[in-house]
């Protein structure tokens with residue numbers, strides 16, 4: 106009788122054990138959940154900052170970079186180093202604006218206004234001298250026209266009075282050097298301040314015109330600069346005929362940039378265009394010399 110009882114108890118125990126293991130996650134699942142990187146996600150200071158240029162393709166760059174599993178990207182422009190009201194809130198506030206990053210992921214934010222803001226390079230250096238900086242540049246006249254178009258649409262939304270490009274750009278038959286959109290395309294003026302503070306090796310230049318035409322080679326260079334495992338590949342991009350731009354694809358979804366990217370630029374009189382190309386020729390050469398590479402600009 107005692108033997109039967111023992112056999113019965115053993116059978117119940119085995120049944121219970123089988124039932125338990127069938128319903129519970131396997132040991133390997135438990136272990137991997139313990140090490141689930143998501144559980145150790147945290148916000149931290151950015152390792153990478155996309156400093157500009159405005160209208161250079163900064164949104165495309167950060168979106169393309171976030172295709173990489175090793176990158177966590179801030180969604181909106183933080184304006185920490187260029188807006189005093191934000192800067193005064195301190196590093197804790199800055200960190201609170203960053204995305205959750207899993208251990209080993211690099212955090213990136215983009216604020217294109219940093220590039221032309223005089224106090225920013227030193228402020229970044231003080232906070233993180235090891236920050237890696239990405240600067241995406243675009244042919245200066247094209248960038249100026251994109252800048253004008255952006256302001257035009259902002260004013261349209263706010264129902265403000267519009268000004269033609271000619272009124273802003275020309276003064277007494279000459280280019281108006283006080284026009285902000287023109288000044289922002291004088292890359293060497295702004296770059297000087299960055300190179301006074303950061304070694305050239307800390308700043309990687311992305312060719313914004315090339316990124317529009319064919320994003321993959323530019324992104325491979327970015328991966329290399331950031332010492333990221335090569336991951337971004339041709340399947341991450343597809344050309345959208347309607348939009349006229351490359352859109353992005355990852356395991357989760359396909360997406361194009363917002364409609365505010367890729368707007369039609371104003372038609373400009375050929376003689377004004379000529380003036381602009383002539384005007385930018387010398388500053389461009391200075392920029393090329395400063396950064397040690399050339400771009401295929403007019």
Ligand SMILES: Nc1ncnc2c1ncn2[C@@H]1O[C@H](COP(=O)(O)OS(=O)(=O)O)[C@@H](OP(=O)(O)O)[C@H]1O
Nearest residue numbers: 159160161162163164165251350351362366367368
């Ligand atoms: N893939 C893709 N899709 C859409 N747009 C693209 C893409 N790659 C680069 N671009 C170019 O990005 C330009 C906008 O630059 P930014 O994102 O730096 O603008 S902003 O300063 O943040 O407002 C925007 O300028 P405009 O064409 O003048 O609108 C685009 O030409």
